[in-house]
Amino acid sequence: MMSKKEEKSEHKKMTVTIQGHEVILQFAEKANPQVAIQVKQALLGTYLLTAREE
16 A cells, blocks of 8 residues: 555656666656756767767
8 A cells, every 4th residue: 555645656657768778757846947958968869979879
């Protein structure tokens, strides 16, 4: 049996599969605008690295 805290955190998770890779998104109580910038930089960095390898 899950505690109320565990149940609450389960509602803030989303699992998606992207090109065969499972990705779990977990959402915080408060918005953090810096996260959008960090995600953008990580995605662009990964894209640039893979673009060079091709």
